[in-house]
Amino acid sequence: MTHATPQKLGVLKPVSPKPALRRFHQASWDEPVIFELSSAGQRGVLPPEPEAAVVDAAGDVFDNLPAGLKRKTAPALPEMSQIHVLRHYMRMSQENLGVDLNIDIGQGTWGMKYSPKVNDQLARSHKLSELHPLQPVSTVQGILEVMYRLEEMLKEISGMDRVTLQPGAGSAAIYANVAMIRAHHESRGEGEKRTEVITSSFSHPSNAAAAKVAGYKIITLPPDADGYPDFEALKAAVCERTAALLITNPEDTGIFNPRITEFVDLVHKAGGLCSYDQANANGLLGITRAREAGFDVCHFNLHKTFSTPHGCGGPAAGACGVTKEMAPFLPTPTVEFAGNSYYLDFNRPHSIGKIRPWYGVTGNMLKAYAWIMSLGADGLREVAETAVLNNNYLLNKVLEIRGVSAPYATGKRRIEQVRYSWEQLANDTGVHSEEIGFRAADFGTHYWTSHHPFVVPEPMTLEPTESYSKEDLDExxxxxKHIAEEAYTNPEIVRTAPHNSTVHKIDQESFDDPDAWAVTWRAYRRKLLKNK
Amino acid sequence: MSPKKALVYPYIPNSNPVAREEMLKATGAKSVDDFYADIPDSIRLKRKMNLPEPLLAEAALVRHVEGLLSKNKSSREVVSFLGAGCAQHHVPAVCDEINSRSEFLTAYAGEPYEDHGRFQALFEYESMMGEMLNMDVVNVPVYDGFQAMGTALRMAGRITGRTVALVPATIMPDKLLKVHDYVKPDLQVGLVPFDPSTGLMDLKALRKQINAQTAAVFIENPSYLGFLETQAEEIGRIAHQNGAIFVVGVDPISLGVINPPVEYGGDIVCGDIQPLGIHMNFGGGHAGFIASRDEEKFVMEFPSRLFGVATTCVEGEYGFGDVAYERTSFAVREEGKEWVGTAAALWGITAGVYMALMGPQGMVEIGQGIMQRVRYTVKKLNQVSGVKTHFANTPHFKEFVVNFDKTGKTVQQINQLLHEKGIFGGNDLSADFPSLGQSALYCVTEVHTQADIDTLVNAIQEAVK
Structure with missing residues (x-):
């Protein structure tokens, strides 16, 4: 038996402690665009062939098709064996960060919380995925019960009298609420007169944009000196033309507007309605509701507050809550219970009609239902309180960093998110917020600045939800903090970031140049490869 | 008795009392109530929410939810001929494998740096759709085909500055309802009647209805009632002669065999990608596409995100990003084109996987195979006494209308009898299209075997006796 020599002792040393910062490098497969992986004759999946008797009886199925309708050459899709398709997409998936991989607190206002795996698994059951929306109602009692029960829960959570689950996402829910408001005014003969919708500059852009799509003129309230939507501006705006106020509370600043009922009352007095954008209600579950604040309609995003995964930008799901006065206008159908069975009610003469095909994004309804069932009333309140605790903990820590501030309401607590500003740092160093976000990618995370236009200069919006631990927030x-120090001492490393990401600085010019932009590979080949 | 242990929720790390205490201390707050100090008492909920008792253990939750789902009967347990814009197609395993990947499933709106994969996968989706449609511009998906049609019409309205859209009277009533509501502030919707013997658009009526206010002429190919609009080229010509935009809705799974609309004059093409590898999900599996030629006047009217490819500072490296972002509501709020928001990106990625798996040959085979099965079914059904298919001389893709007037039975009665035999018959059209009598819309796809079809035909034979 040989003993370790002094030289060998070196290899028997324990592993050194981890450095303060993770030495991250994202997967970088240098993957070609899929068309470059094509290999003539390869097949990824074979469609089932019809039986010989079917083929014989059918004869030439194109014999009565006009020449102009028959495709002459097959679409030029890539030709790949199955494993090559799989591998290509697996590699691209690795070149993506999701909640499951990173400390995803940088997409503030967007509720990047943990989506429990068990709920995804449940929603993949063929007992849901392979249901057709027109099946006999007796064969879909389970999913109708889920929809009915989820509506009941969201009624309690919002305090509203009815809830529709039909909208496909938050913006579609905003639109549905505006469409119902429009129908309400039309039903009272005031459709022509009420032409204006008021919202605030910190509201999600879709409040303004969806109301405009519905035909309204938009009036935007600026923030006042304390960051609240300006009440004086509201007073000046409200009149007999006011159809509605679309407002969020707290707004992206995370500051709760304590005068919210005054806003609502003022609009109501003028005959307008009030819509509460609760896309993200995460900090308020069980604390305060749309009902108590006097709103006529509100909406939740099931993919924010209620944990359904964000899917790279959908499928999502929106839920609109309404008072009983607004219920006749809900999209059709509603889910009803007849004592022993559930059914869909299509007989809704005052309904705004359809917001999307069928009944909504059912997979996400099931996931949200399961999530609420796993927590109950106490659990939901725990979600809210923890999200708010995490946010205020983070606020204290972030404000210790050089160059950053939390504009408005100095010294006040925030609800579930904060819009910070790197204005000081940018003035001191010339490094912009967006660049700091890119540099964060070098450490396996990122953040989002803000919607446009930037009301808060050099913005950064953080929302830690309930899903992250103290250690996560500290990391x-x-x-x-490290990046801020770099900005002061070695700004070049921040400006040229990312360095450890899948790709490097992307040339932006072509995206706004009609001669160079390429939204498809065929456009790229035509414009930039000159059809090579 | 020992005090009740504080509950630590597995999804909430800081529900652990130890961590909670430490966090609170760091913030200088006495309790979490301090954080809610700004919420007036008058709007606080002063009681516990009245929600069902939670199922804290994962095992209990699974048992409960599976118990509910077990009350459903899926299309896998019966033979279904339901379609109407939501169709049962085979979903390749790799499609589900990819859209279940955490990195895609749980990402949201990161930058092209940390979410390069999302940008590339969606660019490739746009590109493969572009090949199917022979068009250079395809959007990141919108919510569904209804939304895609509504937006396509509003785009046409903005481009032409005109105020009327003409659509075929064979359109799905639900879709018309949505579109009518959606385009109302900009456009009136006029219905163009159809020829009762062929289902095709009445061109005389179209010529009469079209005028200098017509922004768009819309057709579907295949139509809601399943037939192919064989006069498409002529309709496009009429639209263009009158300065209108020709908007065409298509079923993308037909595009291996049916010519894409751009080849017969389509300016904007739209539809739903549910057939491309996405489960029906009780109608929750939809996503919409909009496509156009690569002309600035079209591109600048898209509300959706358009992901484009570009160079990076490294040779041989692809980068991706937003094309013409300034047109979106993300950039300029209500001054943008309609709105953009979270929609259905994961279904776009999934449809991309589907198209890559199918390849050119797969798309041809699936299209042809569906048409063969449809022909076979139509032939067989027309042999049943009292049963006939409408618009028999017009070519069809995957759906067709079966009429039962001469059997003396209603669709409802027949569907009830079929259901008892484990068959979901076609969608009852008698209320929506009274002129078609007791008719049902049947959908046949590649999932149907000859035995399935023969079973249906035999069951109908018995049902109409």
Missing amino acids: YVTIL
């Missing part, structure tokens, strides 16, 4: 703050 995130360490990353930001």
Whole structure:
């Protein structure tokens, strides 16, 4: 038996402690665009062939098709064996960060919380995925019960009298609420007169945009000196033309507007309605509701507050809550219970009609239902309180970093998110917020600045939800602190970031140049490869 | 008795009292109530919410939810001929494998740096759709085909500055309802009647209805009632002669064999990608596409995100990003084109996987195979006494209308009898299209075997006796 020599002792050393910052490098497969992987004759999946008797009886199925309708050459899709398709997409998936991989607190206002795996698994059952929306109602009692029960729960959570689950996402829910408001005014003969919708500059852009799509003129309230939507501006705006106020509370600043009922009352007095954008209600579950604040309609995003995964940008799901006065206008159908069975009610003469095909994004309804069932009333309140605790903890820590501030309401607590500003740092160093976000990618995370236009200069919006631990928040703050120090001492490394990401600085010019932009590979080949 | 242990929720790390205490201390707050100090007492909920008792253990939750789902009967347990814009197609395993990947499933709106994969996968989706449609511009998916049609018409309205859209009277009533509501502030919708013997658009009526206010002429190919609009080229010509935009809705799974609309004059093409590898999900599996030629006047009217490809500072590296972002509501709020928001990106990625798996040959085979099965079914059904298919001389893709007037039975009665035999008959059209009598819309796809079809035909034979 040989003993370790002094030289060998070196290899028997324990592993050194981890450095303060994670030495991250994202997967970088240098993957070609899929068309470059094509290999003539390869097949990824074979469609089932019809039986010989079917083929014989059918004869030439194109014999009565006009020449102009028959496709002459097959679409030029890539030709790939199955494993090559799989591998290509697996590699691309690795070149993506999701909640499951990173401390995803940088997409503030968007509720990047944990989506429990068990709920995804349940929603993949063929007992849901392979249901057709027109099946006999007796064969879909289970999913109708889920929809009915989820509506009951969301009624209690919002305090409203009815809830529709039909909208496909938050913006579609905003639109549905505006369409119902429009129908309400039309039903009272005031459709022509009420032509204006008021919203605030910190509201999600879709409040303004969806109301405009519905035909309204938009009036935008600026923030006042304390960051609240300006009440004086509201007073000046409200009149007999006011159809509605679309407002969020708290707004992206995370500051709760304590005068919210005054806003609502003022609009009501003028005959307008009030819509509460609760896309993200995460900090308020069980604390305060749309009902108590006097709103006529509200909406939740099931993919924010209620945990359904964001899917790279959908499928999502929106839920609109309404008072009983607004219920006749709900999209059709509603789910009803007849004592022993559930059914769909299509007989809704005052309904705004359809917001999307059928009944909504059912997979996400099931996931949201399961999530609420796993927590109950106490659990939902725990979600809210923890999200708010995490946010205020993070606020304290972030404000210790050089160059950053939390504009408005100095010293006040925030609800579930904060819009920070790197204005000081940008003035000191010339490094912009967006660049800091890109540099954060080098440490396996990222953040979002803000919607446009930037009301808060050099913005950064963080929302830690309930899903992250103290250690997670500390790690995130360490990353930001490190980058801020870099901005002061070695700004070049921030400006040229990312360095450890899948790709490097992307040339932006072509995206706004009609001669160079390429939204498809065929356009790229035509414009830039000159059809090579 | 020992005090009740504080509950630590597995999804909430800081529900652990130890961590909670430490966090609170760091914030200098006495309790979480301090954080809610700004919420007036008058709007606080002063009681516990009245919600069902939670199922805290994962095992209990699974048992409960599976118990509910077990009350459903899926299309896998019966033979279904339901379609009407939501169709049972085979979903390749790789489609589900990819859209279940955490990195895609749980990402949202990261930058092209940390979410390069999302940008590339969606660019490739746009590109493969572009090949199917022979068009250079395809959007990141909108919610569904209804939304895609509504937006396509509003785009036409903005491009032409005109105020009327003409659509075929064979359109799905639900879709018309949505579109009518959606385009109302900009456009009136006029219905163009159809020829009762062929289902095709009445061109005389179209010529009469079209005028200098017509922004768009819309057709579907295949139509809601399943037939192919064989006069498409002529309709496009009429639209263009009158300065209108020709908007065409298509079923993308037909595009291996049916010419894409751009080849017969389509300017904007739209539809739903549910057939491309996405489960029906009780109608929750939809996503919409809009496509156009690569002309600035079209591109600048898209509300959706358009992901484009570009160079990076490294040779041989692809980068991706937003094309013409300034047209979106993300950039300029209500001054943008309609709105953009979270919609159905994961279904776009999934449809991309589907198209890559199918390849050119797969798309041809599936299209032809569906048409063969439809022909076979139509032939067989027309042999049943009292049963006939409408618009028999017009070519069809995957759906067709079966009429039962001469059997003396209603669709409802027949569907009830079929259901008892484990068959979901076609969608009852008698209320929506009274002129078609007791008719049902049947959908046949590649999932149907000859035995399935023969079973249906035999069951109908018995049902109409």
